[in-house]
Amino acid sequence: MRIHRVRQGETLRQIAETYGVTVRDLVHYNELSSQQIVPGLALLIPGGEPLGVQAYIVKSGDTAASIAAKFGLSNELFSQWTGYETTSTLSVGTRLYLPVRHPTKRNIEVNGYLLPTGRPSDAHILQELSILTYFCTFSYQARADGSLEAPKDDVALRAARAQRIRPLVTVTNFDGTNFNPSLAHTILANASIRRRLIDNMASTCKAKGYGGVNVDFEHMQPEDRPLYNQFIAQLRDSLHAQGLSVSIAMGPKTADNPTQSWMGAFDYKTLGSEVDFLMLMTYEWGWVGGPPLAGILQHNSHS
Structure with missing residues (x-):
């Protein structure tokens, strides 16, 4: 992939001809609703030599031309x-x-979340996204007694197997309306309920062919931080014994503040050592009325 920033007066057809791609590809890869583009828009150009990004700080004696020459631009x-x-x-x-040009492509792992409907559209989505490494079924809703309320995921699971995408059970403290901090506390603070929920996660994976569990507990009370650490460690031990992975979704932060509202419960250092990989919800830097922002899947170096 390459990136092209649209200039004044350029058309999608001109850009396609410049890079030797089709207009259809540009529309598809950039999810454009029409062929109308505006100056400043960054377009993904499929194919070509892979590029990375490097930050450079202008030094004394540098010129724009010398920097361009240094990077071969x-x-x-x-x-x-x-x-x-x-x-x-x-x-x-x-x-x-x-x-920065990379002579060879690197292998990456890609995850996507799917809200299954049980209809053929679930299969169509996964067929379109066959490059996925994982897909997370969103979501199995944890209940206060340790049971799980399952979505209609059978169609999606069949499609995932056909596409060789590894499915993961996403377990949430979503109560049907919101992420519920009281629900999370009830589960985390009671050892028997916690155990029952872990056992139900493992049995769901075995019964339906899931490859692991992705925990997406959100808006937890900061004081539940040690309980959440303990819960994830217990889940890891249980799942690893069955050859299953454990991952979590966490909101982004720039510093650790254990008392911070809804983010304080996430102990990055401890959780990072307990899970196989995690999803940093960096789109949380934005807001619901703003543009979509990227999320990051991060592997644990110990896995």
């Missing part, structure tokens, strides 16, 4: 990525984000 590509021409004057300390 044409004036057009330098301008697309930085907004500057190679004739521009750059201030010392300016941070630029520049493309």
